[in-house]
Amino acid sequence: MRVLVVEDEPKIARAIKKGLTQETFAVDVCMDGDEGLRFALDEPYDVIVLDRMLPGKDGVAVCKELRAGGNQTPVLFLTAKDKVADRVDGLNAGADDYLVKPFAFEELLARVRTLLRRPTQLLSPILTCDSLSLNTQTFEVTRAGKSIQLTQREFALLEYLLRHPKQIVNKDTIIAHVWDYDADVLPNTVEVYIGYLRAKIDKPFKNQPALIHTVRGFGYKLGVKT
Numbered sequence: 001m002r003v004l005v006v007e008d009e010p011k012i013a014r015a016i017k018k019g020l021t022q023e024t025f026a027v028d029v030c031m032d033g034d035e036g037l038r039f040a041l042d043e044p045y046d047v048i049v050l051d052r053m054l055p056g057k058d059g060v061a062v063c064k065e066l067r068a069g070g071n072q073t074p075v076l077f078l079t080a081k082d083k084v085a086d087r088v089d090g091l092n093a094g095a096d097d098y099l100v101k102p103f104a105f106e107e108l109l110a111r112v113r114t115l116l117r118r119p120t121q122l123l124s125p126i127l128t129c130d131s132l133s134l135n136t137q138t139f140e141v142t143r144a145g146k147s148i149q150l151t152q153r154e155f156a157l158l159e160y161l162l163r164h165p166k167q168i169v170n171k172d173t174i175i176a177h178v179w180d181y182d183a184d185v186l187p188n189t190v191e192v193y194i195g196y197l198r199a200k201i202d203k204p205f206k207n208q209p210a211l212i213h214t215v216r217g218f219g220y221k222l223g224v225k226t
Helices: 010-022 033-042 059-068 084-092 105-117 152-162 171-178 187-201
Strands: 002-006 026-030 047-051 075-079 097-100 126-129 132-135 141-143 146-148 212-215 219-222
Touching: 002 010, 002 033, 002 171, 010 026, 010 105, 026 033, 033 047, 033 059, 047 059, 047 105, 059 075, 059 084, 075 084, 075 105, 084 097, 097 105, 126 152, 132 152, 152 171, 152 187, 152 219, 171 187, 171 219, 187 212
Parallel strands: 002 026, 002 047, 047 075, 075 097
Antiparallel strands: 126 132, 132 141, 141 146, 212 219
């Protein structure tokens, strides 16, 4: 899943990016409100972590413009302002959640994961498809009770597919949600990683139905063929 971090304090921005990347997220960082708004409008993010006090447009203005334009990407506000009125202003601007600085990364991570669950009403951290199970918190992946070891990128790709079951997703969409803006990714890179996943979750399980399917000319679909 892909996250945009709009934060003008380099140390905080680097720490958030490092932490989220280690948790298999693709992360882009912007250092001011104008650039953050541009990225948020141009790229398909799953969550936006937005500082309130920014050079250029502040976080409230960025959030208001996003919502006014119909962008409903979940927004988590970061701020040093902890008064009730400040939190109310942020939420009224369209933010989904509010985290006061200084904060523990573990709490930020938990809030990001909560925001990811809201759009699809996924109340459990465990995503499943037939006998395949993926735990977004412990990073455990199993099929038919057998543990499967995935790399970070393979895990991120499988998580995205599991969040969009029985939907056809094309290569550009996968790249946009699984890799960050600076990644040098070609369409055949997606084919390679789809191949890696098939080799781990389909081919070893001969008695289980195949889950990853190519829809020629369109993309890929996760699910059991009926």
